[in-house]
Amino acid sequence: MLIAVYCAGRLLNSTVICKNIMDYKIPEFLYKYTSCSTAKLILRNKTIRWNSPLNFNDIFELNHSLGMDFEETKAVNIIAQKLAAVIYDDEIQLYDTGKKNPKLDYMRRNLRKDSYPIEQLVETIKLVAREFIPTVKNIIESERIRWRKDIENYRILCFSEFNDSDLMWKRYSDQHSGVVLQWKPIATIDSTLLVARPVVYSDDIPEVATFEYFTEVAVGLKPMVSTDDLSALTTIKATSWSDENEWRIVSTNRIYDSGDHEDVPFSAQEINSVYLGCQIDNKDKKVILKYIDENFSHVNVYQAYIDEDTRVITFKNI
Numbered sequence: 001m002l003i004a005v006y007c008a009g010r011l012l013n014s015t016v017i018c019k020n021i022m023d024y025k026i027p028e029f030l031y032k033y034t035s036c037s038t039a040k041l042i043l044r045n046k047t048i049r050w051n052s053p054l055n056f057n058d059i060f061e062l063n064h065s066l067g068m069d070f071e072e073t074k075a076v077n078i079i080a081q082k083l084a085a086v087i088y089d090d091e092i093q094l095y096d097t098g099k100k101n102p103k104l105d106y107m108r109r110n111l112r113k114d115s116y117p118i119e120q121l122v123e124t125i126k127l128v129a130r131e132f133i134p135t136v137k138n139i140i141e142s143e144r145i146r147w148r149k150d151i152e153n154y155r156i157l158c159f160s161e162f163n164d165s166d167l168m169w170k171r172y173s174d175q176h177s178g179v180v181l182q183w184k185p186i187a188t189i190d191s192t193l194l195v196a197r198p199v200v201y202s203d204d205i206p207e208v209a210t211f212e213y214f215t216e217v218a219v220g221l222k223p224m225v226s227t228d229d230l231s232a233l234t235t236i237k238a239t240s241w242s243d244e245n246e247w248r249i250v251s252t253n254r255i256y257d258s259g260d261h262e263d264v265p266f267s268a269q270e271i272n273s274v275y276l277g278c279q280i281d282n283k284d285k286k287v288i289l290k291y292i293d294e295n296f297s298h299v300n301v302y303q304a305y306i307d308e309d310t311r312v313i314t315f316k317n318i
């Protein structure tokens with residue numbers, strides 16, 4: 001039966017069922033908020049750190065489940081009803097329309113009879129389906145383990161869309177005593193920034209696969225979508241973080257791996273401007289200006305100020 005064909009294979013081949021990211025345009029500039037100590041390393045070594053998501057400050061980061069905790073009897077009943085409907089209704093097509101399906105043709109010829117009513121067919125399918133539920137549960141558990149392992153292998157580079165967020169200066173740039181680096185995606189040098197994606201903010205917990213999806217794959221109404229890359233899940237965060245206006249670049253490249261991070265070289269052209277916090281220490285400022293002069297002479301440098309009238313962050317070229 002069809003359920004035997006689909007359940008015997010790798011049912012959940014890392015299938016991702018998650019919020020689709022709409023078409024988007026990469027901003028002209030992206031911004032990296034850092035402490036002075038981090039900015040010095042970036043500007044001196046011309047490398048940028050890609051972190052494991054396990055290092056992120058959101059404890060719920062990538063805490064996604066397979067969404068497949070189901071009650072066995074319910075699963076068997078739904079699968080049996082769906083498969084019986086497929087057998088009895090020629091209008092219901094399997095996902096691989098256009099391809100001959102000998103097993104389905106056989107069942108439609110031999111099981112769709114007055115002497116074998118659909119109610120009896122449902123009960124027969126239930127007997128077969130029950131045999132495969134333990135196998136499916138084992139597959140799901142192996143996928144849970146694989147997902148957690150995949151998370152360890154991701155390396156993510158985070159940016160913001162804006163450089164004047166008081167919250168971001170406080171959170172990531174040492175209470176305005178740090179730095180913001182302005183990065184420019186450049187097509188002519190095949191900049192990594194060109195593949196940045198916006199973070200989607202949602203309070204709906206993403207699921208790698210849903211119960212509904214499982215039943216439809218088992219019957220043959222949907223294909224097993226092969227997605228060895230689960231990176232779409234790395235750009236979903238709770239709405240409480242939406243004020244960060246974050247963009248991310250996701251990779252599993254481990255060429256420069258150092259355990260839980262990678263310090264990856266970049267082109268000097270990708271840094272377009274540097275913004276110094278309004279509370280920056282003069283000693284830090286001198287060192288940073290020195291590295292800019294040595295390695296990034298094309299870069300514009302700005303000093304941040306708090307406008308006393310509007311209480312907003314402004315910048316002056318220095």
